[in-house]
Amino acid sequence: MSATIHDIHQLEEKANLIRQDIIKMLVEAGSGHSAGPLGMADIFTALYFNILNHDPAKPDWSERDRLILSNGHICPVRYATMAHAGYLPISELKTLRKLGTRLQGHPHRTSLPGIETTSGPLGSGLSQAVGLALAGRIDNAKWRVICLMSDGEQDEGNTWEAAMLAGKLKINNLTALIDRNNIQIDGFTENIMPLENLKAKYEAFNWHVLEIDGHNFEEIISAFSEAKAIFEKPTVMIAHTIPGKGVSFMENRYEWHGSPPGLIQPEGAPPKEKQAEIALKELKQLQEKNKHD
Amino acid sequence: MINNSSNLNPKLFDSDIEQVPTRTGFGEGLVLAAEENKQVVGLCADLTESTRMQDFAEKFPERFFEVGVAEQNMVTVAAGMALGGKIPFTASYATFSPGRNWEQIRTTICYNDVPVKIIGSHAGVSVGPDGATHQALEDIAMMRALPNMIVISPADSIEAKKATQAIARISTPCYMRLSREKSPVITTEQTPFEIGKAEVFNDPSTSSGQADATIIATGQMVHRALLSAKELEKKKISVRVINCHTIKPLDKDTILKAAQETGAIVTAEEHQITGGLGGAVSELVSQNFPVPIKIIGIEDRFGESGEPNELLKKFGLTVDNISKAVKQVLKMKRAKL
Numbered sequence: 275m276s277a278t279i280h281d282i283h284q285l286e287e288k289a290n291l292i293r294q295d296i297i298k299m300l301v302e303a304g305s306g307h308s309a310g311p312l313g314m315a316d317i318f319t320a321l322y323f324n325i326l327n328h329d330p331a332k333p334d335w336s337e338r339d340r341l342i343l344s345n346g347h348i349c350p351v352r353y354a355t356m357a358h359a360g361y362l363p364i365s366e367l368k369t370l371r372k373l374g375t376r377l378q379g380h381p382h383r384t385s386l387p388g389i390e391t392t393s394g395p396l397g398s399g400l401s402q403a404v405g406l407a408l409a410g411r412i413d414n415a416k417w418r419v420i421c422l423m424s425d426g427e428q429d430e431g432n433t434w435e436a437a438m439l440a441g442k443l444k445i446n447n448l449t450a451l452i453d454r455n456n457i458q459i460d461g462f463t464e465n466i467m468p469l470e471n472l473k474a475k476y477e478a479f480n481w482h483v484l485e486i487d488g489h490n491f492e493e494i495i496s497a498f499s500e501a502k503a504i505f506e507k508p509t510v511m512i513a514h515t516i517p518g519k520g521v522s523f524m525e526n527r528y529e530w531h532g533s534p535p536g537l538i539q540p541e542g543a544p545p546k547e548k549q550a551e552i553a554l555k556e557l558k559q560l561q562e563k564n565k566h567d
Numbered sequence: 568m569i570n571n572s573s574n575l576n577p578k579l580f581d582s583d584i585e586q587v588p589t590r591t592g593f594g595e596g597l598v599l600a601a602e603e604n605k606q607v608v609g610l611c612a613d614l615t616e617s618t619r620m621q622d623f624a625e626k627f628p629e630r631f632f633e634v635g636v637a638e639q640n641m642v643t644v645a646a647g648m649a650l651g652g653k654i655p656f657t658a659s660y661a662t663f664s665p666g667r668n669w670e671q672i673r674t675t676i677c678y679n680d681v682p683v684k685i686i687g688s689h690a691g692v693s694v695g696p697d698g699a700t701h702q703a704l705e706d707i708a709m710m711r712a713l714p715n716m717i718v719i720s721p722a723d724s725i726e727a728k729k730a731t732q733a734i735a736r737i738s739t740p741c742y743m744r745l746s747r748e749k750s751p752v753i754t755t756e757q758t759p760f761e762i763g764k765a766e767v768f769n770d771p772s773t774s775s776g777q778a779d780a781t782i783i784a785t786g787q788m789v790h791r792a793l794l795s796a797k798e799l800e801k802k803k804i805s806v807r808v809i810n811c812h813t814i815k816p817l818d819k820d821t822i823l824k825a826a827q828e829t830g831a832i833v834t835a836e837e838h839q840i841t842g843g844l845g846g847a848v849s850e851l852v853s854q855n856f857p858v859p860i861k862i863i864g865i866e867d868r869f870g871e872s873g874e875p876n877e878l879l880k881k882f883g884l885t886v887d888n889i890s891k892a893v894k895q896v897l898k899m900k901r902a903k904l
Contacts, residue, residue, distance in 0.1 A: 340650075383679050391650055392679040398643045398671050405647020405655075408632065412608070412653070432671070435640030443632075 279323040283564065285491045288358060289319040290561045293520050294554055295354040295367055300534035301550045303371040306379065309517035309530040310424065311351035313455045313488070317422070317513060318355040320494040327417065330360035333387035339417050340390050340406055344399020345424035345453070346380040347532070352389075353377050361388045397430025399423060400450060404440045407448040418502070421450045426458030429467045434479070440508045441480030449501040450481075450510040453488065455517040457528035472512055481510050488513035520560060521553040568800070569793075573768050574757035579790075580797060586749035589786075590688045592724030593745055594619030596731025597656060601627050607735055608648055610634055610657045612641045618658035618688045618745075638664040642683065643671045649681035654735055661687025661703030661744055669709055672740075677713045682738045685710070690720075690744040691786065691837030692865070692882050693875040702870035703744070708842025710742040711815050717741040717762065718815040720836075720844075722789040723752045726812060729760040737762065746837075748875045750787035765818035769796050771805035778807040780893050780900070781825040781832050785811045785844045788835040788863070788884065795889040806893060817847050819855075826856045831896035833861045835889050837879075840864040859899035861892035 279285050296311045321341060322328070328338045343352055350370060357364045362376070369375040376386040380394030391402050403421035410417055427433055440448060452472070456463050463469055476483045482504045486493045494513070501509035517531070518524025529540040535549040544552045569575055578584045601607040601623055608630045611620045615633065624631040634641045638659050645655035657664060665672050665685055676683045690703040710718045717739055721727040727745060734741040759766060768789070771778045784792035789810045796806040807829055809821060826832060832852065834845040845862030852858060865882055879885065 342647075391646070392674060395670055395674050398639075398646075398675050401640050401643030401671075402647035402650065402675055405644035405649075406651045407647075408644070409648045409651025409653045412629070413651075432639040432643065435634075435637035436644070439634055439637070439640060439644065 277323070282491045283567070285319055285323060286564050287561065288323060289315045290520070290557055290564065292319060292351065292354045292358055294557050295357070295364065296350045297521070297535060297550060297553045297557065299350055299354065299367040299370045301536060302368045304534060304537070305371060306350055306534050307347045307532050308524060308534055309457060309527070310345065310348035310453065310455065312521060312524065313515040313517045313519045314348055314351050314422070314453055315519065316489045316491065317451065317494055317515070318351050320491055321420065322355045322359045324495055325498045326420070330356070330388070333361060337417055340419045342390055342399050342403040342406065342419065342421040343381060343393055344421055345396060345427055346393030348424070349381040352381065356388055362386070396424070396427035397432035400433050400436035400440070403448055403450065404436050404445055407445045408443065410447055411445070419448045421448065423450060423452050424458070425452055425454045425456065425463050425469060428452065428469050428472065437476065437479045437481065444506055445508045446505050448508045449498060450508065452510060452512050453515055454512050455515045457517050457526070457531055459528070459531050461528050476510050480507055482507040484509065484511040486511050486513050488515035489519060520557050522556060523549070524553070568769060568771060570767055570770050573759070573766055574755050575768060576753050576755055579753055579793065585752045587724040587752050588746055588749050589721050589724050589727040590619045590745040590747065592721065592727030593686060593731050593743070594622050596728035597623045598626055599728070600732045600735035601630065603732070604654065604735060606652060606654045608632065608653045608655050610641050610645050610655055612636055612638050612659045612664065614659050618686065620658045639668045639671050642668050642685065643675050645683045646675035646679060646681055649683050654682050654684070656684045656686055658686040658688065660689040660701060661706040662689070662701055665706055665709055665742060666703060673713055676740045677715045680715050681740065683740055684734050685742045686745065687742065688745040689747045691746055692870040692878040692884070693746055693748040693787070693837060694870070695748060695875045695878065696872050698872040699869040704839045704865050704870065705842070706742070706744055707814055707836070707838050707844065708846070711842065711847060715740050716815060717813070719743045719762065719813055720785040721812050722786060722810050723750060723754055725752055725754045725756060725758070726760055730812065733760065733762050744786070746787060751790045753790050753793065760812070763813045763816050763818060765813065765821040766810045767807060767821065768810050769793055769806065769808035771800070771807065778805045778829045779831070780804070780896055781807040781809060781829045782835060782889060782893065783809045783811050783822065783825070783832060783844065783848055784835040785814060786837055788837060791884070791886050792835050792889055794886045795893065798886065798890055799893055804893065804897065811844060814844050814847055817851055819851060822848060822851055823855055826852050826858045830858050831900040832858060833863060833889060833892040833896055835863040835884070837884055838864055840866060859896040859903065861896050863889055863892055
């Protein structure tokens with residue numbers, strides 16, 4: 275079994291280290307997504323170190339909870355968190371996106387044990403999570419399915435087809451989470467394709483909807499606990515997060531959706547050659563601050 | 568002439584040969600597959616009766632899932648169920664699945680390498696009055712291009728039944744195309760069926776020396792190929808006929824042997840010439856033992872409304888056209904010699 279962390283300070287410390295590794299691996303890869311992985315680091319830390327029933331030594335353990343990552347492009351955070359949990363050596367993170375790597379640019383099921391499904395093309399994760407949960411339900415399995423989605427992929431019709439079916443079948447062994455960071459590649463979600471009222475939309479599809487602060491470990495953990503207790507409906511949590519969280523020049527800037535440090539020069543960002551160094555410095559400062567709080 | 572070991576229907580050339588749609592064979596086969604393995608589940612997108620998934624749905628209600636008119640969701644839910652240890656069959660019309668949901672099939676089934684079985688009914692112009700929107704003519708091309716995918720196009724309803732049971736037993740993604748319209752039942756329960764193994768149904772070489780040419784056909788065109796071979800025999804042209812029910816993986820040995828021994832090939836299918844059986848055979852033969860090939864299929868256009876036989880005639884999928892093509896490849900073969 276994996277080591278469970280209950281102490282919030284320790285979870286914050288872990289998430290900070292994961293963020294530092296995300297920056298390092300993206301710089302090494304020279305391509306990839308920054309904003310989403312940094313924004314989701316707290317949720318991934320909470321999942322792998324507190325919420326999920328899993329065993330890094332036995333990735334195919336039949337009783338494990340199944341974590342489906344629908345928006346595969348934020349995989350650096352999954353890889354980094356899995357490395358910290360013991361699924362792979364931390365040193366392997368620097369192989370991200372390189373020839374022969376297990377850490378494909380978008381996650382591939384058969385490349386790395388512990389990746390439940392291949393993803394990247396948006397809008398198909400929730401359907402797969404519904405199918406997996408149905409399979410578990412037929413077999414009276416105890417394990418649960420968790421599906422992480424982006425807000426941008428709520429644009430996809432496939433997502434709503436899945437939402438409708440989950441509502442119809444009252445799939446209560448499924449918990450979905452939407453990373454509501456308000457950005458997508460081309461800009462802010464509400465300019466590209468307005469999603470609000472997202473809560474009302476899911477409620478209309480017969481889901482139990484929770485809204486949480488995606489950087490507050492107590493809220494994240496308690497929401498997953500509540501979801502387990504909802505019997506009549508699937509639960510979705512709209513997790514409000516800050517894209518680029520922890521790196522001041524990336525926070526809330528959609529330009530960092532699909533770029534690693536050092537590749538672009540948005541207004542207000544440090545010079546390209548300094549970006550990685552400044553990002554890591556800021557994260558280390560937060561780490562120090564956390565220690566003294 | 569007719570290969571005895573094929574155990575074909577004795578009424579093969581009779582005008583009153585039984586006619587059954589291949590979708591009926593699928594419906595029967597799915598019930599048998601579900602009885603054999605309790606992991607078999609079925610998903611349908613509001614076409615349960617029409618795709619003949621009805622019997623399965625009634626017999627195994629706890630293993631049947633109606634997803635509504637949502638083909639993208641149907642195959643991705645199926646992918647998830649396969650991740651959970653199930654063997655899902657999805658059924659719709661081929662223009663919608665795999666027509667509408669190709670990327671989901673590519674990523675979540677083929678690249679993911681999970682055992683989902685995509686059943687595409689109403690393939691070909693023989694769908695009839697519904698018209699071009701409902702006549703799938705590109706499905707083989709779309710599915711054949713995908714790594715890990717197995718593509719099957721049964722010749723009749725009995726073969727469709729056997730194919731359904733066979734694909735349920737293998738752990739790879741599969742696509743099977745079916746027809747709406749009745750077609751002659753040319754095989755019997757005793758006819759051999761093995762995925763990836765093309766069957767030589769007619770082989771003059773066993774009685775009167777090597778055949779002059781080979782017709783490689785799939786789906787209901789196999790019957791027309793046999794009729795063509797019978798017609799040509801009267802004109803002293805001997806033709807080997809191969810039932811190529813598995814389009815991917817292609818039976819390389821049987822097809823290359825035909826190229827080597829007969830030196831001329833005609834292919835026949837109810838599908839676009841682009842990317843179908845003819846394309847697959849050409850890719851294989853041209854790179855290994857080039858011989859003249861003519862492809863009978865749809866010539867880069869859409870279907871239309873009409874009665875099935877009127878349409879098959881209008882689009883050139885006739886016995887006469889197959890025979891003409893055989894004569895053409897024979898001319899090319901002789902010019903080459």
